[in-house]
Amino acid sequence: MIECIGLSKIYRVTRTKRLFAVKSVDLVIKENTFLSLTGRSGSGKSTLIALITGMMPPTEGEVIVDGQKLSDLEERGLTKLRRGYFGCIRQYPALHPSLTVLENVILPLVVTSLFKKEKKCAAERYLSQVGLGNRMDHYPKQLSGGEVRRAAIARALIMEPEVLIADEPTASLDRESAVQVLRLLKALHMSGKTVVVASHDSLVENYATEQARMESGKLAYCGLTKYTSGQNRIKEAAESPVLEQLSIDSEQKSR
Amino acid sequence: MIKKPIDIVKKNIVRFPRRTLLLLSSFMLTGFVLFSSIYMFQSVSNGAELIEGRAGADLIISSGKFNPYSLTGEKDTYFNGKELLEFLGKNERITAVAPQLYLETISTVCCGTEGNFPVVAIDPKNDFTLKPFQVLSEPLGDKEVVIGAKAGGDRFIFHAGDEQIEEKVLLFYETYTVKDSLFQTGSGIDDTIYMSLPEAENIISSPFYIKELPKNPLSAVFVQVDKGETDKAANEIEEKFPHLHLQFGNELKGNLQQFLQPMKILSFGVVILVLCMNILQVLTQFIGIVNERKQELGMLRVMGASKWQVAKLMLLEAWLAGAGGGALGIVLSFAVFYDQKDLILIVIELPLIFPVWQEAILYGAGTAVFLGLWAAGGAGLAIRSLLKSPPFYLVQEGESV
Numbered sequence: 001m002i003e004c005i006g007l008s009k010i011y012r013v014t015r016t017k018r019l020f021a022v023k024s025v026d027l028v029i030k031e032n033t034f035l036s037l038t039g040r041s042g043s044g045k046s047t048l049i050a051l052i053t054g055m056m057p058p059t060e061g062e063v064i065v066d067g068q069k070l071s072d073l074e075e076r077g078l079t080k081l082r083r084g085y086f087g088c089i090r091q092y093p094a095l096h097p098s099l100t101v102l103e104n105v106i107l108p109l110v111v112t113s114l115f116k117k118e119k120k121c122a123a124e125r126y127l128s129q130v131g132l133g134n135r136m137d138h139y140p141k142q143l144s145g146g147e148v149r150r151a152a153i154a155r156a157l158i159m160e161p162e163v164l165i166a167d168e169p170t171a172s173l174d175r176e177s178a179v180q181v182l183r184l185l186k187a188l189h190m191s192g193k194t195v196v197v198a199s200h201d202s203l204v205e206n207y208a209t210e211q212a213r214m215e216s217g218k219l220a221y222c223g224l225t226k227y228t229s230g231q232n233r234i235k236e237a238a239e240s241p242v243l244e245q246l247s248i249d250s251e252q253k254s255r
Numbered sequence: 256m257i258k259k260p261i262d263i264v265k266k267n268i269v270r271f272p273r274r275t276l277l278l279l280s281s282f283m284l285t286g287f288v289l290f291s292s293i294y295m296f297q298s299v300s301n302g303a304e305l306i307e308g309r310a311g312a313d314l315i316i317s318s319g320k321f322n323p324y325s326l327t328g329e330k331d332t333y334f335n336g337k338e339l340l341e342f343l344g345k346n347e348r349i350t351a352v353a354p355q356l357y358l359e360t361i362s363t364v365c366c367g368t369e370g371n372f373p374v375v376a377i378d379p380k381n382d383f384t385l386k387p388f389q390v391l392s393e394p395l396g397d398k399e400v401v402i403g404a405k406a407g408g409d410r411f412i413f414h415a416g417d418e419q420i421e422e423k424v425l426l427f428y429e430t431y432t433v434k435d436s437l438f439q440t441g442s443g444i445d446d447t448i449y450m451s452l453p454e455a456e457n458i459i460s461s462p463f464y465i466k467e468l469p470k471n472p473l474s475a476v477f478v479q480v481d482k483g484e485t486d487k488a489a490n491e492i493e494e495k496f497p498h499l500h501l502q503f504g505n506e507l508k509g510n511l512q513q514f515l516q517p518m519k520i521l522s523f524g525v526v527i528l529v530l531c532m533n534i535l536q537v538l539t540q541f542i543g544i545v546n547e548r549k550q551e552l553g554m555l556r557v558m559g560a561s562k563w564q565v566a567k568l569m570l571l572e573a574w575l576a577g578a579g580g581g582a583l584g585i586v587l588s589f590a591v592f593y594d595q596k597d598l599i600l601i602v603i604e605l606p607l608i609f610p611v612w613q614e615a616i617l618y619g620a621g622t623a624v625f626l627g628l629w630a631a632g633g634a635g636l637a638i639r640s641l642l643k644s645p646p647f648y649l650v651q652e653g654e655s656v
């Protein structure tokens with residue numbers, strides 16, 4: 001569980017001018033939640049996500065992850081948290097252009113010297129799950145925008161995070177690709193992951209179980225979505241081949 | 256398939272071939288200058304070391320004060336050397352004896368070079384004073400001479416070893432073949448013509464030689480003594496031959512060090528200047544590289560890589576470029592030294608003894624490793640400020656580039 005208490009972030013714009021990017025946000029993200037964090041561009045979504053994941057310190061307030069205050073953690077602790085607890089997906093996933101899709105997925109393992117042979121199989125499995133099983137040997141420039149996002153999701157999954165956090169994962173994608181990415185995230189949520197998606201696109205709300213809306217750095221709304229009662233949408237997500245595969249995986253795991 | 260961080264580094268190096276080429280070229284030039292300076296400096300030091308001790312002599316015996324600047328054995332006073340040589344031969348402290356006899360300074364033409372050249376006789380079998388400076392190191396026979404670099408040696412060196420071309424010199428109405436030339440030493444050796452003592456005896460006994468000399472004449476004897484035994488040996492010689500003058504080889508050191516000081520300063524100055532230029536270049540390049548890869552490096556931090564793990568990628572990349580480029584420059588420099596050895600000796604009018612190849616490899620490896628670390632240091636400075644920023648800023652800034 002992630003708790004944000006009185007979270008604020010002030011950016012220094014000029015010597016005298018300050019900007020409240022996030023202002024006194026109180027938010028609780030329970031386990032196995034699909035939270036959509038929506039709002040217009042500049043409303044503070046990305047900053048809030050960065051604060052939650054320990055990618056930068058807040059000006060005020062506290063983030064508590066599974067009972068652990070982030071402010072108590074030193075650099076090593078924060079690195080460990082980013083490595084094992086959070087899996088981040090960004091609008092520009094910055095795939096390494098000289099590495100194949102498969103190599104890009106295992107990149108975090110290689111850099112952190114955690115790479116083992118069996119991890120390659122895991123990477124291949126994740127790529128198959130995101131529908132890129134036949135594109136493993138391709139280079140990022142040979143992929144479409146949607147495929148790049150899906151590769152980034154596979155890369156985030158390789159570290160086996162408990163929480164997947166995606167910042168604008170559907171931005172600059174066509175409707176069909178955006179839906180594919182969201183379905184994938186939904187499927188991952190259905191398989192037991194906590195998913196947080198920040199987006200200016202209200203389409204995300206259709207897949208989320210909870211939603212929070214940001215306005216000028218403040219949390220304007222926080223609550224359940226219509227989705228939680230809309231069984232037809234769950235059915236829609238459940239029918240996706242990706243979810244079927246994930247369900248099989250999770251069943252195998254539980255056995 | 257990448258498995259280790261070094262695999263990513265290799266991919267990064269080939270990712271921008273032009274930039275890598277520039278980086279390698281920059282380090283190649285630095286490696287060339289640095290290694291050349293070290294190699295040259297060491298060569299001069301080796302040469303100086305030999306001359307410092309009068310080419311290894313611990314004691315110099317003559318009938319009057321020996322002129323340390325001449326370094327030729329030239330001395331117009333003589334003594335009967337037979338008894339001295341016998342005494343030295345029996346003395347257990349003494350390891351080597353090289354007698355010399357100055358005959359005359361002759362105005363002649365040697366290898367097309369006109370001048371006044373002192374003619375000195377040496378014992379080719381036992382002489383140790385000239386061996387380090389010899390080009391061919393061939394034994395000196397009848398009617399053969401060895402010449403200093405300025406006594407026509409500059410010309411001789413161009414066809415050294417060529418049996419088809421023979422240089423001749425007329426001395427005491429006899430024609431002598433130039434058998435060998437000496438490297439430039441920056442001393443009186445460079446002007447001198449050397450022949451063997453038996454040959455000198457023939458000249459002395461000929462009617463053309465008018466100078467009156469004692470029996471078994473010698474003008475100087477250079478002596479090598481067991482380590483730590485110099486004073487004892489000197490005392491014994493002085494006791495036995497009180498009329499002879501003894502000089503210790505290390506007395507010449509101060510003068511030579513003074514002579515080499517400007518070169519040392521110049522050499523260090525050039526090295527420091529080149530390194531400063533190089534580090535500025537490395538910083539400029541790596542600040543550019545780091546800025547360009549901000550997003551990529553930031554993402555690695557977001558995905559759980561520590562500051563050190565991210566820095567390691569850049570440092571390894573710089574190390575490879577530095578050591579690799581440096582190694583190319585070192586090989587090039589060594590090739591130039593090897594191929595143009597004679598030309599360098601002629602151009603640089605200093606005593607040069609090139610290091611042996613094992614020593615050269617050691618200097619080369621040391622220089623390459625140093626350049627690798629130097630490059631990594633530069634890259635480290637470039638990435639230092641970047642790693643201080645929280646990962647979010649890196650990613651944000653990278654995305655906005």
